[in-house]
Amino acid sequence: MTLGRRRTIFGYALLAPAIVFVGVLIAYPLVLSLQLSVTPGRFASLRSSEGGFSFEHYVTVLGSPETWASLLRTGIYVAGTVIPAFAIGLAVALLLREAFPGRRWLRTAILLPWAVPGVAASAVFLWMFDASFGVVNQILFHLGLISTPIAWYSSADTAMFGVIVPTAWKLFPFFAMILLAALQTIPQDLYEAARVDGAGRYQQFAHVTWPGVRGAAFTALIIASLGVYREFDFIFPLTRGGPNNATTTMAIAIYQEAFQFSNLGFAAALGIVSIAIAAVFVLIAGRDLRKV
């Protein structure tokens, strides 16, 4: 066997466990969901004997204004979370790039929200934003900014905000981490050269910093957006998708249809549509990702 041939086999052998492992456990749910999505009936089930094949669920999904409303809300949720988290993450990365006393502790502190289990984070934000006894209202009241308590999670105007804040809180360290790493790969002489050319702080950022982190930034943005897009276990304990659907994103709608209304076929179709939309998003926005 030639060295080249052996290397190829070795390469695949090393990769195989990952692919088989991941493939099975991710492909199987996808296949099953596809099957359910084309099984007609109000209480579609997996019991093969009562099969049937129909696109009725897709028709309902695509024709229902609720679906598009959920999609819009999902868009607001994702954008509202990812953009601020990215901005703060970038600011943090820029701040922490230079050494200063206490930097190590601050870096650890800033990364902590990422390490908090989502369930614990939901619990504490539910408590902090509690309308009557939560500390957020108490502080706002104390500072004289409000005179009546804001019912964060029971008012349609504020519920989305109340859901975005915890998600962004948990997300920004992720961006900070990745952007900080990317920043540290930019050679210092590029900055020297720019300064010699008379570039001010803003121009340095635009022409040296940003090109250096752009790739990592896009990758991180896409991965984070996909993560927020499918986020469920964080929102649900806070609002259950309410009030009045104000925070019903696609992920929540799928859960409701499946587990509260027992509408498994419809839920599966909605899920597949949701994946398709995410895929389109990735294709459009992710041309840079292919370079990875």
Place this chain on the structure above:
Amino acid sequence: MTTKGIAARSVAIGISVAALTTGLLSGCSSGSGGGDGKVVLEFPNFQASEAPFSVWWEEFVAAFEEKYPDVTVDMSDAQNSDRYQETLLTRFAAGDPPEIVQQTTTNFFQLAGAGYLADVGDLVPDSWGPLQSTYEWDGKTVGVMTLASGLVLYYNEQLLNDAGVDVPTTPEELVAASQAIYDPQNGIYGFAGVSAPQDPKLYNESAMFVVGSGGQWFDGDTPNFDSPEVAKGLEFYKEALATAPPGLQFTQRNELFQSGKAGFMVENANFMGAIQQQAPADVKPNLKPARVPFPTEPGLASVALSIPDGLDDATLQAARDFVSLAVSPEWQKRYAELIGAPAPDPDSTADLLTENPYMKLFVELQGEAVSILPTGPEVRKDFPIYRKEIFDSLVGITSGAVSIPDALADLQASTEAQLGS
């Protein structure tokens, strides 16, 4: 070292292949039952760690196993929450349901609608009251109620005295009393009603006002939201809820009332037992039950036992024996004794009326109770959907975002469209 590497790789590949093949063979489901000839009844129980229910269940299961030595009951502690609903549905969908299914009525509608439940009609004693009909589906009885109660108004006598009001006997008095007690600066609230979105108790509380006033959300399969009784009931509801903390969840509601910070709340008769167990000693004596201050007494059957369809004969028989024993007069009496509220069996409290000062009231309420749950088959099939729409409306009404006539008109229109009536 190379050998170690190969070994590690082989293990990893082996696991993956095993997962792959068994995944592909997932057409076959694993059977239940112990291997030593004993029948195992798996029973996830969301009352298993909730005193005083837990006491009854433990006694009951021990007695059952003694009576039927070939059967083991695997009772585990489940949590009654969305997760429980999800778990039940997942297990049924995967073909692996527990042998004894305890469910709330909302779960019940889903499971019955999907055809998952077996006929247990012959196990229900004839003497049981009308609330049992909640668990009929398609002409068969597929559930046996274990918790059925008229709704009770709980009040804090101390707070009422401090505000100089008597126990209300009409809706107007209830609202007036709540407003008199309401003192948010000092953290005291009038009527502790939930307003957290999608909170399950929204249904029970609003239904007290609506059904109490003689209305119903649905008349059979016809939406009834535009009826004057419903509107009147909701007027009272809105005024009462103005004296509650905003965004209250039902667990907070219980805590609030039990710690003496609220004048009134509405719950079923069993909550008295919870008060006995959980309220602090200085508040407990003030917390008392009273008749709901409405012309009609609302009530509901809220928990039931069912048996999944498709069990093998031995297991089915064991499960039926289990249910049979649970509904027997002896155990129903013990239930009333331990819980301090009437069991589904109307005779369960015959000996307890003098012992427990409130039992007489509870028995009366249970006897008069009109179910707050819908009866029309089409509505019941999609009940979770309608319930959610009602919840959304209620939140809009209590926050003042939507006027009552508008909200009801919307509900009427959308439900009529969905029911095709």
Place this chain on the structure above:
Amino acid sequence: MSVSVRGRKASVSAVRVVVSLLIALAAIFPIYWMLITAIRPSSQLLSPQLALFPDGSATLEGFIGLFTQNPALTWLANSTLITLGSTVLSTVISVFAGYSLSRFGGRGQQVMGLTLLMSRMLPGSLLVIPLYVVFLNLGLVNTLFALVIINTAFIVPFTTWMLKAFFDGIPREIEEAAFVDGAGLFRTLWTIILPLSGPGIAAAVTYAAVLAWADFLFARTLLTNQAVWPVTQGIASFMGDYRTAWNEIMALGVVSIVPMILLFLATERFLVSSLTAGAVKG
């Protein structure tokens, strides 16, 4: 350097510290609040008064109640076992896979990229029933091993990507030199590359541990028996009870963070530097 430039540098540095401090405070505040609520006596919790700092009535009853009335210790043990198992398994698999992608490139890269994206795009709700079916047939429902497997499956795509980037940063000359000396493929990986991979592996381990420790979706799908619950399910179970004991939930929340904090303190410097070593530029 002139005085004014030095002065300006110092003030920029000071601004840096202050702003970082503010952001760090905002990041920590919820965690601080968890702690405060955990030590507050439950009778004081449902009050509209603002109390930012603990006063003399601080009590450990939340923590005590947590451990005496609940199997919190069991939950912690379960979480630890699941996390250890998932971390080890996923790290091993993704070291191999990441190295393979880095050195042998090719079609595998696209497949892995695809699975990375897919694992992120699948809505959790669609996973519940199929995964239950799979593990039911494997006879692994209600076992910690099932969680190890499924957590690994969802961690591997990302850690493989991380490690690939890391390995890309190790010059191939090192292996070439080894090959010239007659070392076999696997031997090279084992004896030469791995010892250099400390930072990369630390990053993968941290990521895997954080994810496995925080998992709730898989746990709630596959573990219905309280005895095998991890901490996340324990926390969630407090939120649906007849009576929410906020100080106990928060106590459990605090307890659930401590291992992660420790892990972070130990490995956070690797997280950044390993991503640096790799071609994070993309």
